[in-house]
Amino acid sequence: MNKIIAYLNNENKVAWLVPMLEWTGTLEDIIQKDLGDKSYVVYNAEDFPSDFTFYNAWSLSNTGIVTDIPAAKAIWKDKWREARKSLLESLDIEFMKAVESGDTEKQSEIASKKQALRDVTKIEIAGNTPEEIKSIWPDILK
Structure with a gap:
């Protein structure tokens, strides 16, 4: 049996069942046993x-x-946030070094870079498919 059964779990999220190769019953048996009256697609x-x-x-x-x-776009922006985290942390270190050395020009330059990274999630994602x-993917995160 080379089938997968997608269904909504108790949290209303998509889940799936993959029948074991050793299963000797029918697909309908699995559906009845494991899903009951839940909606599903085979x-x-x-x-x-x-x-x-x-x-x-x-x-x-x-x-x-x-x-x-819309939910996929929000998930993708979360990926952007993950990617920018290490970049911001690196800039924080550079900024502190600039503060310690009194380099106000460097501090201003780094502050601008950090703000550009913070603003990245304001970018509209125009795509309509996954x-x-x-x-x-914003260039600033590459």
């Missing part, structure tokens, strides 16, 4: 989404898994 394993980047933005429709685009969203 996938051929090769058709199940393989990119889990926006898993927390998934919902289940009658035809399968769909991605909530692939388009993932293609947008």
Whole structure:
């Protein structure tokens, strides 16, 4: 059996069941036993989404898994925040060195860089598909 069953769990999040290769019952047996009256969609394993980047933005429709685009954009901006964290920490160290040496020009330069990093999440993500969203990565974070 090469099937995957997607369903909504008790937290209303998409979850899935993968029948064990040794399973001798039917797909319907699994659904009845494990899902009861929960909504579900059966996938051929090769058709199940393989990119889990926006898993927390998934919902289940009658035809399968769909991605909530505004939620995916928020998740992607969280990835930006993760990426900028180490950059800000590095600039904090440089800033303190500039303070210790009294280099006000360097302090101002670093403060501008830090503000540009803070402002990165104000950038609008224009994509309307998961692939388009993932293609947008601010240069300042590279």
